[in-house]
Amino acid sequence: MKKGKIHFIAIGGSAMHNLAIALQEKGYIVTGSDDAIYEPSKTRLAERGLLPNKLGWFPEKITEDIEAIILGMHAHENNPEMLKAQALGLKIYSYPEYLYEQSKDKTRIVIGGSHGKTTITSMVLHVLHYHGIDVDYMVGAQLEGFDVMVHLTEENEFMIMEGDEYLSSALDRRSKFLLYQPNIALISGISWDHINVFPTFENYKEQFLKFAESIINGGALVYNSMDENVLDIVEKVEKPLKKFPYQLPEYTIEDGTTYLSTEEGPIPLEVFGEHNLMNLEGAKEICKQIGLMEEDFYEAIQSFTGASKRLELISRTKDFIAYKDFAHAPSKVTSVTKAVREQFPAKKIVACLEIHTYSSLNVEFLSQYKDALVAADEKIIFYDPEALKIKRMQMISEDDIRNGFNDQTIRVMTNPEELKAFLQEEKKENKVFLMMSSGSFGGLELKEIFS
Secondary structure (H helix, E strand, C coil): CCCCEEEEECCCCHHHHHHHHHHHHCCCEEEEEECCCCCCHHHHHHHCCCCCCCCECCHHHCCCCEEEEEECCCCCCCCHHHHHHHHHCCCEEEHHHHHHHHHCCCEEEEEECCCCHHHHHHHHHHHHHHCCCCCEEECCCCCCCCCCCEECCCCCCEEEEEECCCECCCCCCCEHHHHCCCCEEEECCCCCCCCCCCCCHHHHHHHHHHHHHCCCCCCEEEEECCCHHHHHHHHHCCCCCEEEEECCCCEEEECCEEEEEECCEEEEECCCCHHHHHHHHHHHHHHHHHCCCHHHHHHHHCCCCCCCCCCEEEEECCCEEEEEECCCCHHHHHHHHHHHHHHCCCCEEEEEEECCCCCCCCCCCHHHHCCCCCCCCEEEEECCHHHHHHCCCCCCCHHHHHHHHCCCCCEEECCHHHHHHHHHHCCCCCEEEEEECCCCHHHCCHHHHCC
8 A cells, every 4th residue: 555745844853753764664755854953863864865955944845745744842833834734734743643643553562651761662672672573663762783763564563662751742732651542551660850841740740640541441551669659650540450560679799790580590681770670670571461471581681781871881991981871860860870889889980960951950950869979989060051041041050069969079060171181081990980961961972081
């Protein structure tokens, strides 16, 4: 059957460009626009002939023969292409809305949570890929062995999706994961995030109750039973669901390697930290729901090295080790720093965190980071004052940061060259460097610094 024409408004986004590629691979005619496209999206779109010839918005691209418009979060309410599409009466979908459209006849598995959802989704896909089980999927990080992070087919039975609680589009202010109507869902943990959209924790938490209630009748809810906020949500769910709790498994650490305790004996892992072991348990439960035996899961998970930017090894020498992690929310910063401390008890931990999201740059929110870096020996907070100006936010001081983190020993830096010089000149013997950011530390090349 011949596929129709799909146009992306804001095609350059991380998720959007992956969906564009997936739809092209499925046989659709794909076009798109954006006013800014960065790497790796730019190269990946160019390789497939999907990169727009010019940056900007061009209403003339919007024609009556377009089957669907997919609207990205980057597009504003007055976007000229969107206004033209509305005038023509074309069907406009948000990214999650269109994913549901593509998967409504499949068994949908959605992984949600304030943290851990990318890793759990990645673990599930790694295990299935290892065993040659083909599924449709959408995940937010690049995985080894996977070319595109959205995969859509006609024939696969399962669709596995990372479920984000952020807003769907300029036209649809619902959380993305509320549009998927999962058959099976997982909640990994709940800690306040996106305060620009959810001004109170209760408002934020409510999205997860709605998510649980969006599971189809008789569906399954897999949940972290060690998270009090998750337990609160599970107790409030009135829908008839099957519920499957998971918790931290038993493990040991020997010579810098974590071993998972199983009935088959200890299993060595490439990943480490209690948060990753919790993620592993959640992934195991999801794989059981799909029909995979426990021993098959354990066989495959041993070779999982982590999702991109999740405790990703930058460098390992006889003197030092350096990791980078996407951590930016307070709970994730705490758990990642604690994990590195537990894994390397005899080494000095140098933790460097970039704060640059709307939440983390907010003076009122900084107190959420109280004691987040307590497990580290040296602590650095980096931020760019320009980011505050762009976001038109109140300036923050070094005292604001130290008081928020409850740590007067924190070194605060605002210039990437100053940070680079510090990292290069720092004595590295017997140290672990942990670089945490959802940004880029002002464009620093970490592999070059730690080479």
